Amino acid sequence: MTARRHPSLLPATWAMFLALCALLCIAAPAGAQSTPPSATALAYVPNEGTGTISVIDTATDQVIAELPGGSKPRGLAVGTDRRWLYVSDQPRNRLQLVDLGARTLGATIALGESPEGVSISPDGRWVVAAVEGKNEIAVTDTRNNALAFSIKVHGRNPEHAVFSPNGRLLFVSAEEGEAVDIIDFPARKQVAQVAVGARPRGIGFLPDGSRAYIATENANEVFVVDTVKFAILARIKAGLRANGIAVHPSGREVYVSNGGDANVSVIDTASNQVVATIPVGQRPWNMALTPDGKKLYVANGRSNSVTVIDTASRTRLRDVAVGKLPWGVVIR
Numbered sequence: 001m002t003a004r005r006h007p008s009l010l011p012a013t014w015a016m017f018l019a020l021c022a023l024l025c026i027a028a029p030a031g032a033q034s035t036p037p038s039a040t041a042l043a044y045v046p047n048e049g050t051g052t053i054s055v056i057d058t059a060t061d062q063v064i065a066e067l068p069g070g071s072k073p074r075g076l077a078v079g080t081d082r083r084w085l086y087v088s089d090q091p092r093n094r095l096q097l098v099d100l101g102a103r104t105l106g107a108t109i110a111l112g113e114s115p116e117g118v119s120i121s122p123d124g125r126w127v128v129a130a131v132e133g134k135n136e137i138a139v140t141d142t143r144n145n146a147l148a149f150s151i152k153v154h155g156r157n158p159e160h161a162v163f164s165p166n167g168r169l170l171f172v173s174a175e176e177g178e179a180v181d182i183i184d185f186p187a188r189k190q191v192a193q194v195a196v197g198a199r200p201r202g203i204g205f206l207p208d209g210s211r212a213y214i215a216t217e218n219a220n221e222v223f224v225v226d227t228v229k230f231a232i233l234a235r236i237k238a239g240l241r242a243n244g245i246a247v248h249p250s251g252r253e254v255y256v257s258n259g260g261d262a263n264v265s266v267i268d269t270a271s272n273q274v275v276a277t278i279p280v281g282q283r284p285w286n287m288a289l290t291p292d293g294k295k296l297y298v299a300n301g302r303s304n305s306v307t308v309i310d311t312a313s314r315t316r317l318r319d320v321a322v323g324k325l326p327w328g329v330v331i332r
Contacts, residue, residue, distance in 0.1 A: 041290050043297050043331045045306055046073035046087060047323025053085065053098065054306075054322035056297070058290050058331065061308050061320055068105050070096035075117040075160075078332040079142055080124030086140065088115035088129050095129055095138070097145060109147050111138045117160035121185075122167045130158035130172060137161050137172060137183065151188055153181040162203040164212075164227060171212055171225075173200035180214055180223075182230060192230040196223040202245035202286060204254060206269065213254045213267070215242040222256050224272060234272040238265050244286040244328070248311065249293040257284035257298055264298060266314060276314045280307035286328025299326040 043056040046069055053073060055065040069076075070089030073096070077086045084106065085098035093113050097106035113133025120127050126148075127140040135156060141148040155174020158181070162171050170183040180200055182192040197219025204213050211233065212225045220242050224234040239258025242265075246255045254267040257280070264284060266276040281300025289296050289311070296309040305319040306329060 041331055042082075043288065043306070043329050044076060044078060044085060045297075045299060045322045045329050046076050046327045047304075047325060048072050048074060048301075048327050049304075049324025052323045053087065054326070056306065056320055056322075058295060058297075061318060063320060063322065065103060066323070067098055067100075067103050069098065070094075070105070074327045075115070075119075075129065076328070076330050077118045077120040077127050078330055079120070080332075082332060084142070084145065086118055086120070086127045086129075086142075088118050090114055090116065093133075095127070095140060107145060109138075109140055109145070111147070112136070116158070117162075117173075119160075119162050121163050122165060126185075128161045128163070128170065130161045132157045132159070132175070137170065149188060151183055151190070153183070153190055154193055155179050155181045159201055160203050162205070164205050165207060165209040169209075169227060171203045171205075171214070173203055173214060175199055175201070178216075180212075180225065194223075194225055194230055194232065196225075196232070197221050197235075201243045202256070204245035204247040206247060206251045207249060208251065211269075213245050213247065213256075215245050215256050217241050217243055217259070220258075222254070222267065236267055236272055236274065238274070239263055239277070244284065244298075246287040246289050246296060248289060249291065253311070255287060255289075255296055257287055259283045259285065259301075262300075264296070264309065278309055278314055278316060280309070280316065281305050281319060285326070288329040288331040290331055297329040297331065299328050301325050301327065 041058045045054040053067040053069040073087045075088040087096045089096040095109040112131040115129045117130045137151045155177030157175035159175040172181040184191045197216030199217040202215040214223045222236040240260030244257035268275045281303030283301040287298045298307040308317045
């Protein structure tokens with residue numbers, strides 16, 4: 001005998017199915033655009049001319065979002081939990097927070113005249129900003145997103161402030177001082193100054209922290225500094241208007257962008273010699289590598305693009321269109 005289903009159960013079952021679908025839609029509304037999972041490395045590009053942050057998915061090299069970034073975003077750092085983006089809004093003399101989940105502007109932190117480069121400590125607690133007009137480094141505590149303290153530097157017009165891999169030292173490029181100021185961060189004071197070439201810009205450290213590489217824009221050189229003795233180990237001839245620095249995770253190569261030559265030089269750290277030159281867009285500026293070191297992203301200020309480089313073959317893969325006047329790239 002064939003079993004028969006009660007007719008009244010069919011509408012009830014269908015109603016339950018529809019209710020479940022409705023709940024799922026509420027849990028993930030169509031209008032919500034959340035940040036992709038943390039397993040995906042994202043490149044954040046501040047665009048000075050459009051006041052936006054372009055977000056590039058490094059797996060596909062596609063722009064997946066355009067975020068508000070204040071009036072003229074320059075330096076930026078991404079919180080370790082990828083909840084907040086910290087952006088220097090240079091004309092408004094402040095640090096602009098961007099909520100990455102909601103993709104909206106958050107609170108602001110007053111810093112002083114003309115903040116530029118921004119970086120985050122290895123443990124993710126501190127965000128530092130180089131404040132040109134005050135010749136100091138403003139330090140924000142990410143636990144409460146408030147200004148914690150500032151550290152004076154001797155050099156004029158600090159451009160970048162970058163932590164050593166262990167977080168104990170902070171190297172600051174003094175744009176008009178032709179020097180790098182070195183801060184003992186736990187002690188919250190400057191402990192040394194190393195004279196380098198004219199208009200120092202980008203700074204990068206080897207993974208073991210033993211050496212720092214500093215690009216000098218007007219000298220067209222990269223200076224290699226011993227981070228224990230605070231002494232110059234080498235001077236490497238780069239291209240015209242050497243600017244940004246990125247260090248491969250292996251420590252075997254350092255990349256320097258040459259703003260006047262529209263290319264990137266590759267430095268072999270064993271010999272401290274340039275071993276390759278890769279063409280990119282116009283006025284390449286600051287750069288960043290993916291965590292695995294396979295791709296380098298270069299902001300091209302006058303091309304309104306980011307060049308993606310395959311580091312193994314040292315070839316230009318593609319250019320990604322972004323906003324107007326991109327200043328740099330940060331990847332997390």
